[in-house]
Structures are given as C-alpha cells and as structure tokens.
Amino acid sequence: MPKDGVYQITNVLSNQVLVIGPDAETGSKLQAWRRMTTYSEFRVKSQGGGTYTLVAVHNGMSARISDKNDVPVATNLIYKFRLLPISIPLKLYRISNLTNSNFIVVKKQSTGQYEVALSSLRFGDDSDCWKFQYQRALPNKSKGKDTGGGTKNGGQTKRGKTGGGDPTTKAKTTSKAKTTSKAKQTPKPQVDPATQQLVNTNNQLLQQRAQSSAWEQQLLTALVGRLIGGPGIGGSGGGRGAITGGGGYTPRGGSPVQTPPESPTSDYGSLEEDDDDGIQVPNQKPSDGGRKVLEQQPKQKKGGGGKTPAGGKKKAGAKGKGRKAIGKGKKKSTE
Structure with missing residues (x-):
C-alpha cells in the first residue's frame, strides 16, 4: 500500500494524469490531462483500514464519487477512497468507493479523447489501473492550500523546514550554539592563597636579585674603566713617570719631585725654571761619578740663608752659597 505523501496519479491506458482543474471550485469534474502540472x-x-483521502495540493479540494449521476467531482468535503492493489511492484491500484461498488476509470469518447468516469464493472484492462508516482513527503500540517511543497499559508517556510531549513532559523540556531560553546568554556583553576603568596615572594626575590646583579655589573665596569684609562690610585699622575704612593711624580732615573713636568720634550727629561733667577735645571741624573740628584730649591726669604742639597752641610750666615752650589752642579752636568 502507498505510504503517506504527495503523488501524481497516472492512468495506465491513456497515460494521462488525474487532476482537479483550475475551475474545480465551481464544481468541475475530475479530469485526465496529458501533461503533468x-x-x-x-x-x-x-x-486506516485500507482507506485513503485524495486532496489536491494546489487548492485543498477533495476528489469525490458523487451519488448524483455517478460522476466523480471535486468538492470541499473530504472523501475517502479504497485503493485495491493490482500489481505491488509497479504500484498499480484501483480507486473505488468504500463499498467497492464503483471504480474511477478512463473512457474513450467517440471523438478519441479520454475522460474520467465511473464504472461498476471491472473491465479487466488498463482503463481502471492507476499508477501512484511518489513525489515527496507530506508537509507538517495538511490544512490549507499547498503550493510547491508547502501549505498555502506560509508554504515556503514549511518546505524550508523539511527540505533544507529557513535561513532565519539557521541563523538563530547558530547563535544559540555559539552561546552554548561560551558557557561550556573550562573555568580557570583556583590557586591556594598560601601557594599564591609563595609565588609572589619568589617573584620579588627574583626581581631583587636581578637589580643586585645589575648594580654589581655597573660597579665592576666603573672599576675596570678607572684602572685602564682613569686617574691613578693615591693621587693624580700619569705621563712618562711612575705613580708614587704619596702622589708625587718620579722622572726616569731621578728622585721624586713634588711637581710633575708640564711638557716632556725628549728622553733626557724636562727643564724646570728656578723661581729665584730663572736658571733652568735638567731633571735628570748627573753624569759625574757621584750621581748626585738635584732637587728643586724652594724660594728663599730675604735676609735668610738657603738650604743646601741633601747630604751637604748647612753654613749659617753665608748668603748666596746655595746659588753657588747650584752653579757648580750646572757646570758639571754640562760637561
């Protein structure tokens, strides 16, 4: 037996389809058309019980076997038919009333055309054989008129629900799915307060250690720079002499003097000008056998005696003796 759905019913003899015409609302008869519409x-x-209703999709009218003149017509009243199977594999059935007293058949007129009629006899040919060709499933609601697969009132929406979905419905479903996915996100694990405090303390220690390392690096850099190119330890100095612990300057091969030379001129040392009378004294070892070293003489006060070089005897009251001694030293060094 046929399952519920939308069908096209074709007569086997005439190969025409059963229709309820466009003028069916005025009480037109059932018709057999050559083309499917x-x-x-x-x-x-x-x-139930082998009975079925045949309702036109385009206007919701029912086929009916009328008692008047025994002519099948279209009506707004729902009428029940019996479908008697003839060939199950080919889905061929006879359409009759509930008492199986009348059958819907196709008769050929003298004009050569076919028309739908009723017959109480089984002719034994294909005139009363109808083929049910399945098209699609029934819509959700059978009330109202159906156009193109849905009901008349909002048929497109109903067809969309069964055949692929309405774009508006899909959008709503997608938004709900997104909301659900956000709600199902894994919550962040809670950290114990004691553990969090330990983590914070550790982070602070790491920061302090980093700052201390940076300070040590800066200090080391400053010390290295001072040792390489900066002023000497224990006093200012530099140049060609050595740095002494007392801050004095020691020329090559000479004794330490208090004032470093301002402009060294040659490998033989520099010349310094005496404060008393402008005598220049070479700041170098003398070439005599005693290898005496001359020291810079301090300024003499008027009326007093001068100091003799180291190792000499002081002669009181002898004014200007210090200058003679310096003159002798100058002659020796010149020779």
Missing part, C-alpha cells in the same frame, strides 16, 4: 499533485494520506 501543479494541478496533478494529490496529498495521499492513509485513514
């Missing part, structure tokens, strides 16, 4: 679709629905 929207008028040829019927909603076939089982009523």
Whole structure:
C-alpha cells in the first residue's frame, strides 16, 4: 500500500494524469490531462483500514464519487477512497468507493479523447489501473492550500523546514550554539592563597636579585674603566713617570719631585725654571761619578740663608752659597 505523501496519479491506458482543474471550485469534474502540472499533485494520506483521502495540493479540494449521476467531482468535503492493489511492484491500484461498488476509470469518447468516469464493472484492462508516482513527503500540517511543497499559508517556510531549513532559523540556531560553546568554556583553576603568596615572594626575590646583579655589573665596569684609562690610585699622575704612593711624580732615573713636568720634550727629561733667577735645571741624573740628584730649591726669604742639597752641610750666615752650589752642579752636568 502507498505510504503517506504527495503523488501524481497516472492512468495506465491513456497515460494521462488525474487532476482537479483550475475551475474545480465551481464544481468541475475530475479530469485526465496529458501533461503533468501543479494541478496533478494529490496529498495521499492513509485513514486506516485500507482507506485513503485524495486532496489536491494546489487548492485543498477533495476528489469525490458523487451519488448524483455517478460522476466523480471535486468538492470541499473530504472523501475517502479504497485503493485495491493490482500489481505491488509497479504500484498499480484501483480507486473505488468504500463499498467497492464503483471504480474511477478512463473512457474513450467517440471523438478519441479520454475522460474520467465511473464504472461498476471491472473491465479487466488498463482503463481502471492507476499508477501512484511518489513525489515527496507530506508537509507538517495538511490544512490549507499547498503550493510547491508547502501549505498555502506560509508554504515556503514549511518546505524550508523539511527540505533544507529557513535561513532565519539557521541563523538563530547558530547563535544559540555559539552561546552554548561560551558557557561550556573550562573555568580557570583556583590557586591556594598560601601557594599564591609563595609565588609572589619568589617573584620579588627574583626581581631583587636581578637589580643586585645589575648594580654589581655597573660597579665592576666603573672599576675596570678607572684602572685602564682613569686617574691613578693615591693621587693624580700619569705621563712618562711612575705613580708614587704619596702622589708625587718620579722622572726616569731621578728622585721624586713634588711637581710633575708640564711638557716632556725628549728622553733626557724636562727643564724646570728656578723661581729665584730663572736658571733652568735638567731633571735628570748627573753624569759625574757621584750621581748626585738635584732637587728643586724652594724660594728663599730675604735676609735668610738657603738650604743646601741633601747630604751637604748647612753654613749659617753665608748668603748666596746655595746659588753657588747650584752653579757648580750646572757646570758639571754640562760637561
């Protein structure tokens, strides 16, 4: 037996489809058309006990076997039919009333055309054989008119629900799915307060250690720079002499003197000008056998005696003796 759905019903003899025409609302008869149209679709629905209703899809009118003149007509009243199977594999059935007293058949007129009629006899040919060709499933609601697969009132929406979905419905479903996915996100694990405090303390220690390392690096850099190119330890000095612990300057091969030379001129030392009378004294070892070293003489006060070089005897009251001694030293060094 046919399952519920939308069918096209074709007569085997004439190869024409059963239709309820566009003028069916005025009480037109059932017709057999040569071509398949929207008028040829019927909603076939089982009523139990082998009975079915045949309702036109385009206007919701029912085929009916009328008592008057025994002519099948279209009506707004739902009428039940019996479908008697003839060939199950080919889905061929006879359409009759509930008492199986009348059958819907196709008769050929003298003009050569076919028309739908009723017959109480089984002719034994294909005139009363109808083939049910399945088209699609029934819509959710069978009330109202159906155009193109849905009901008349909002047929497109219903067809969309069964055949692929309405874009508006899909958008709503997608937004709900996104909301659900956000709600199902894994919550962050809670940290114990004691553990968090230990973590914070550790971070502070790491920061302090980093700052201390940076300070040590700066200090080391400053010390290295001072040792390489900066002033000497224990006093200012530099140049060609050595740095002494007392801050004095020691020329090559000479004794330490208090004032470093301002402009060294040669490998023989520099010349310094005496403060008393402008005598220049070489700041170098003398070439005599005693290898005496001359020291810079301090300024003499008027009326007093001068100091003799180291190792000499002081002669009181002898004014100007210090200058003679310096003159002798100058002659020796010149020779």
